[in-house]
Amino acid sequence: MKKNINVRIFAFLFCAAVSLCGAIFAETADMNSSGVERYAIYIGSNSGGKNNARLLYAGTDAMSFQKTMSEIGGVPESNSILLLDPTKDKVDDALSAVSNAIVQGKSVSRRTEFIFYYSGHSDENALLLGKSSYEYSQLKESISNVPSDVHVVILDSCYSGNFIRTKGGQRKKPFLVDDSTVVKGYAYLSSSSALESSQESDEIGSSFFTNAMLTGLRGAADTSGDNKVSLNELYSYAFNDTLARTESSSAGPQHPNYNITLVGSGDLILSDISASESALMIPEEMTGKIIIRDSFGKLISEINKTEKNPVYFALSARTYTAVLITETDTMQGNFILKKNQLLKLDRSYFNSVVARTEHRLRGDETVNEAENFAENEENDRALEPSGLSETPVPLEIKPFHFMFAGENGSNVQSIISIGLIRANDCIVNGAQVSLFSGNISSVLNGIQASGIGLDAGVINGVQAAGIYTSADIVNGAQVSGIFNSSGTVNGIQGTGIYNSADLLFGVQGSGIFNTVKDGYGIQATGIFNSARTMNGIQAAGLFNISGTIRGVQAGSIVNVAKKVTGVQVGLINVADENNGIALGLINIIRNGVHDAGIMVDTNGNIFTQIQSGTNHLFTTALYGSSPRYFFSSGGNDYYHFFALGLGTRFNCRKVSFDIEALFYNTLCKDVVDIGDEIHDIINKYENDGKSFSDDASKEDKDRVEDLAEQFHKYTYPSLRFSVSYNLLSHFSLFATAGVDIRIEDWNDEAFDYGKRNMYIDFTAGSKDITLYPSFGFGIKIR
Template sequence: MSASRVFALLCLLLAAPALAETGPVRRLALLVGVNDGGPERVRLRYAVSDARSFDKVLGELGGVAPGDRRVLVDVGRAGLLEALGELRARTEAARGSGASRVEVLVYYSGHSDEEGLLLKGERLGYGELRRALNALPADVRIAVLDSCASGAFARAKGGTRRPAFLVDTGSKVKGHAILTSSSEDEVSQESDRLGASYFTHHLISGLRGAADATRDGRVTLNEAYQFAFHETLARTEKTRGGAQHPAYDIELAGSGDLVMTDLRATSAGLYLTEALEGRLFVRDEAGTLVVELQKLPGRPAELGLAPGRYQVRRELESGASEAAFTLVEGQRTPLAPASFQAIPLEATVSRGGPEAVAVASAAPVGTEALVAPAVATVAMAPRMRVPVSLSFIPPLSTNAFRAPGQRVENQFAFGLVNGGTAVRGGALSLVANWYDEEAHGVLLSTGINVVRGNASGLMASPGANIASGHVEALQMAAGVNVAGGDVRVGQMSAGANVAGGSVWGVQFAAGGNVTGGSFSGIQAAAGLNVARGDLTGFQSAAGGNVTGGSVRGVQWAAGFNHAGNVTGVQAALLNVGGDVSGAQLGLVNVARVVTGVQLGLVNVSEEVKGVPIGLLSFEKKGQFHVELYGSDIQLTNLAVKFGGKYVYTTLLGGIGPDDRLERFSLGLGLGVHLPLGERMWLDGDVAGSSVLRVRDPFGGSSNVLGQARLMFGVQLFERFAFFGGPTYNVYVAGSDRDRYSLTTLPAREQWLDPSTSVQYWPGVQLGVRI
């Protein structure tokens, strides 16, 4: 299965005065990156980094001051709406600051579908988003959405897919412009090779100067869009996700160009000379790809970059070359063909596939597919194939004799210690299997298996299985299983399982399971299960379960459970969750909003949209009342009622002056509250109490008073009500010492045996609630 990734671009609403500007332009930006689209969506890799890259280019070249930019990471629906509200307030303040024109840019990268944005399992509809954008009191409003099916957002105003053409828009226009990265029925894609989504990557490259067709040192919206359109279409035509067709819908009236970035704003610049040609890939000192463009001969160009060290790779049909340069404050650095040195041709190897020359694969985003294997580019000579390796240790093996000093790939390997570059069929060793790049097939060892890249098939050893990359295999060990990336199939060990990425499959361990990303499948341990992302499936442990994200399924433990939001069942001695849809079953249950059942000795929640059943149930939005009442049993009684809106627990206590204050009662009840309009209500409960002596409360009383009570109430004020109603009472005395005449009303009495008597009678009670 292939990954889902999202892309929708630019909703632009512009309104500026017809008079010439006399003051400065003020720009505000809100940039949102959400990798988590919810339990049913694959977690994205580059949505957050896309937002940060956009923030960086706006700060360096877009004229947006640090205090006017805000970046939100993995925010939910409520968080985004709150940020849009804050942006509206900041925009109003900016209009009053003396600026001649106020421009606002909202950028979103994450999951979406035909109906709206998908934020951590919550939906923000396109209509709601459009209303929030229209409410921004700015002269120029730009919204950039990087998400799947983005054409649906444009279509809401009549947009259709069109050629890459954009009429000039400028500072004196009225109307709107909606630009999208893909049509309403297309996925948008991200690339491991780029470390970003295709459209955002090329849009940022364009804003850094690659789109400056007029060579005036400024990049307009028109130039940036056309550059991103052509580059995205060209680079996605042969990907697995298929070609992306950016589209737009424009209704603008005005003149001039809307300048997005000014290359002269940076204190350092890279000047590409006329003679330079080829596709250029510019990376910063950290190795991040910051600009990609096709440089044509005979036309100089300039890129706006921050001071620092960079490396650039140039690709031509005749080969590849590289250059390094340093941009210095206050200087323009020229880059000419003489700056480059040739490098060996690449052997591009598809992980898990045959050796081939290919571009990086692209995984579509926005569906439930798993992330597609990326293409690993290795700047080395091709591997030499040695079908079978016999090895004592790697230096004493058939690989060393047949291909000394070379990268070797085996089909099968047998020996005391097997090692090399890669194996594709399987390896059997008495001590260890160790491969530097990848291993596929069956790896069996009495010691350990180590793969420094990706692995697929079966890895089994009594010691440990370690893979630095993704694992599409079953790892089985008596010791430890470790995967640096994602795991698809499973991990089983008597010790512990660790996955740095997400897991789709099973994790079984007597010690513990740890997943750095999301988990889909079954996670079971005698010790502890930890999933830092979302969990879909079944999580079970004798110790405890901890999930950093949401749970969809069952979370069961003999000890404790902790999760974000829960959809399903959470069962343990202690359960702690966010919003719970389903059931919490345990001695102590803690949640924010419960839709379903909360069953436990103690239940704590903010709100229950269902039934809390417990000895003690505390609900913030539920009820808490103190009642003072008299009855035919005791003249003075005190009750405390607390719980949900409809189900409550009550603590009862009473004492009667009519028996010279010699006896008192303590009890507990469970009841149902039914509102009858705004000022009336009906409570019904069952309660059990014990009648104790004041002088000797622990003197061995053996009695119980059972009551069924019906109370009709009238709310006179917010915290004051009258109530009253009938009761039915059963009093069981286990000895002559406990055989009291409790009621002032007639009661019937029966003897169950010579020492046990039962009294029963209808009664009444009246009181006030405060």
């Protein structure tokens, strides 16, 4: 009876354990399966062909849209493709790449969404991509073939309303980003109607429509106050803002259009302001037009705040200038937005009054200052704990500021500041010099120099120290002997040992190590570079690491990247995804070519080979010989073939085709004898403590030169065509057809070794050429 009870208890506990494990596995699977996965293609095409004026801002608009959607739009860098001045084929390749990525990611996402953004030229029938074009009907079909549940198409180009004309299209209520909802459909947004031109502006450095879209996505379109911007909110804001800006333009008003056919419930959320690394909160009591520009003066947004409710606005961490325009006054100020900060942009930040002539009445300013002071006091009391900002202390102007150890300088604005031990200022418009360290809490317009360490908020000039420099923003040069650190670099960051930056626009150079989160320009070092995203050139003496590289990644030994759109050059190249070229002896590309094989040819030779790189361009390394000499070098007639080459691959489901150009070297007894004689001549001088280059006789130098020139006689070029059939996921059969090339009096000796069963003779100029065809068959492991 006791045994029976124990068995029942055991059975109960076993079933409970199985149920618990099942629940845990289900929960784990649910955690590993994301709700919504977004993919995007961003295209900027400044060139519209010879009959159209070149645009100035289509490329930067596409880059800005990608940056915004990456920060707050739920589109990670790994799921986005940026194309600048592409051809139609490049666009098709990008659509195909996104389709493949969506298919591969179906198992880890419940729903997928695809965003297609285009900024550039178009006419009534097609997108104009430089010398090529993409007809609307073909584009619509290509986008529809992307296997995503939702398609959002945004076209910022002339006459783009023609794309929206679709039979049967009706506007239906979009859906909420809810992974439990099963929905399908599309949303087409265009910057203009079918008969209107789309316009860009030098004043805002962008097109009117894209600027309105970006401002709306960052929070200006959030009319519901839920810190999210929906498709409906975004279109409504972009329509009104674009129309308001273009009503009085010479090209006439611009009316954005839409066609939304999404089946489901709720509304499609396009951006989440709370996902930003930092944000502004414009309080409810402040109304008027707020113009925000970056430290270069580029317009970021114009927010027309009329309602008595707070507005949250997503921005990157950096320094900005803001102008507040109300019915009675215009005020200007600067603010520094730091990471993970929610900054309340109240009137206390607008400390510079831009006076209006008709209102400059004596006594009004005093009243306004009193009103502003009372209002600021009220705002301070209403502030939440996060993002607290004390009322600024009035600046004390000191053209020449001298101090011993930097005391009491946090509210000083100076032209020349000198600290015997340490200099401390709020703003310097000239130079700050100290023996040991310097600190500028706000802005430097000029030069800051110290023997040991420097700190500054914003640098518009040069910051130099013997050991260490630090700044939030650099618009110029930041130089130190050992270490530099900056939030944003717009210019040059150089040091002897180590550089660090969050955002780089320009050049980052060091003797040992560079690190940057997002780079646009050049990152160069003697040993090691690291970047999350690099747009430009990443070059190192030893190795590079990058999350996403768009451009060139070059290292003498190792390059590592997650995603490459461009070129990797190094001894070893590693990437999860490379959609360009990898040039190296060993290329480990997850979505590329990585084959090892063995084959036998019709000349009786056995070859082993390694192919690695991308489908566009891969490297091939071969070694071969007859079975008799494959593992040995005995006798006087032995030979070994070594070859390096480049190839390209075309894939068609289970079949692939390779075209390769190879260069063979024949290792035989004659080649070894030549090498031994050169070695003996050089060693004769080195053994006597002499230098061959400086002390060798003319006879010995001529002999070494003559022997070295004989090496090419044992080399020959070859062309090879291969076809492979993939039997299993990592196993293929392949066949080759190749031709070796012999040129009279240039490489005759190379063909004295090995057997060749077929040949074709002909004459080219004064040279006899012989082609030696051969065929092979082998197996590959992929």
